[in-house]
Amino acid sequence: MSYFNKFLTGLTVTLFVVTLTLAGGASDALAKSRLAFSGGPDGGTFQYFSNAISSRLSRTQTDMDVSNMMSAGSVENLRRVNSADADFGIVYAGDMFLAKQGKLTGDERQYHNVHSMAYLYGAPAHLLVLASSGITDVKQLEGKRVAVGPAGSGAAASAQRYFTGVGLWDKFTPEFIGYSQGASALGDRLIDAMWVFAGYPNSSVIQAAASNPIRILSLVEAAKAPGATFFQDHPYYAEVTIPAGTYQGVDYDVKTVQDSAIWAVGKHVDEGQVYRSLTDIYSDQGLAFMVSVTRTAQSMQIKDGLFGVATPVHKGAAKFWTEKGLTLSDAQKAE
The missing domain is CATH 3.40.190.10 (Periplasmic binding protein-like II)
Structure with missing residues (x-):
């Protein structure tokens, strides 16, 4: 066989191998979902x-x-x-x-x-009051003013679900305002409590705690009290703990509820x-x-x-x- 023919034969084999390799690669690419x-x-x-x-x-x-x-x-x-x-x-x-x-x-x-x-991850509920308010239990919010988040927000929807489930939604005045505005209103004593539904630590809760000593109320006990229907009506909510020390002045664990x-x-x-x-x-x-x-x-x-x-x-x-x-x-x- 002449040198030229050997060259052509080698070239043909090389091209064939390259073609198979490329075809295999294309096949692999096509197989990738x-x-x-x-x-x-x-x-x-x-x-x-x-x-x-x-x-x-x-x-x-x-x-x-x-x-x-x-x-x-x-x-x-x-x-x-x-x-x-x-x-x-x-x-x-x-x-x-x-x-x-x-x-x-x-x-x-x-x-x-x-x-x-x-x-x-979870989005837990924070229910804030001023430490000086004397409010230590969810039931004490009857007749009070509570910031629950903007109208139509997820925060407001979760607040309505929770407070309806514990029999309080129609017994206080909900204020449909945002977190930052709520933190300021709580500090100025224009509202009695503030609902925040977000991961912790939350900047608005930090803001409120920096201005005045606050208390964060535990929510699980009221949700499980006789006559309460919160967990039965909304089984997708789970119990969770916001650890002590997460917020300034809150040196105790807060038992609360969260969506996931x-x-x-x-x-x-x-x-x-x-x-x-x-x-x-x-x-x-x-x-x-x-x-x-x-x-x-x-x-x-x-x-x-x-x-x-x-x-x-x-x-x-x-x-x-x-x-x-x-x-x-x-x-x-x-x-």
């Missing part, structure tokens, strides 16, 4: 979590490419995931529960295609992908990465993986959590 994670507004806690989870899974899972999407928040995420316009999302446990029942505000549709994966931010997933998502996503994010390396992005992720622990979940979990999540030793409640069992 493209998933969407619906988070929240830019700069918000939802967006920190969704962006962190998306970027890590895209890097660690060879068959998954997860893109982060901005959104208006919990309800939009729920609708996107339910309709498969997104695969993952962050949704409050309360919204998931109400949506399954067809009881979202102004929306009677029942959402059955969105399931829970894991508890991420849940990692949600569409029923259509592959069981194996859900299982492996949880396996990666809830590994020691995954949790360390989440905390490096946002300190709020310190609440993500294996033992609390189903905390506050009041709706069915995805089959892939059920497999993961039961392997970790958690027991699913009747409400959490996969459909």
Whole structure:
């Protein structure tokens, strides 16, 4: 064989190998699932979590490419995931529960295609009064003025649920004002109490405590008192403790209630992908990465993986959590 023919033969073999390699790479690329994670507004806690989870899974899972999407928040995420316009999302446990029942505000549709994966973090209720007020119990708010958050806000909705459940909503005057305005009004004694529904430490509570000595009332005892219906009516709320020392002058644990931010997933998502996503994010390396992005992720622990979940979990999540030793409640069992 001539040198030229040997050259052509070698070139042909080389091109054939390159073609196979490129074809294999293209095949791998085509096999990689493209998933969407619906988070929240830019700069918000939802967006920190969704962006962190998306970027890590895209890097660690060879068959998954997860893109982060901005959104208006919990309800939009729920609708996107339910309709498969997104695969993952962050949704409050309360919204998931109400949506399954067809009881979202102004929306009677029942959402059955969105399931829970894991508890991420909580938004606990703070009920502040001035230490000098003499108010030490929730029942003493009868006849008082209570700032509950702006009209139409999640804070105001949670306040109405709580105070209705303990029989007080129609026995005091609600003031529909924001947190910062409420903190100022409390300090000026224009109101008697202030309701804040947010993660701790909260800047408005810090503001109020810096101006005057405050007391934060415990809420669980009233919610469990005879005749109270709060936990029965709203099973997605969970008990939580705001530790002593979180706020200036509050040197005792506060037993309160919270809604939970849940990692949600569409029923259509592959069981194996859900299982492996949880396996990666809830590994020691995954949790360390989440905390490096946002300190709020310190609440993500294996033992609390189903905390506050009041709706069915995805089959892939059920497999993961039961392997970790958690027991699913009747409400959490996969459909």
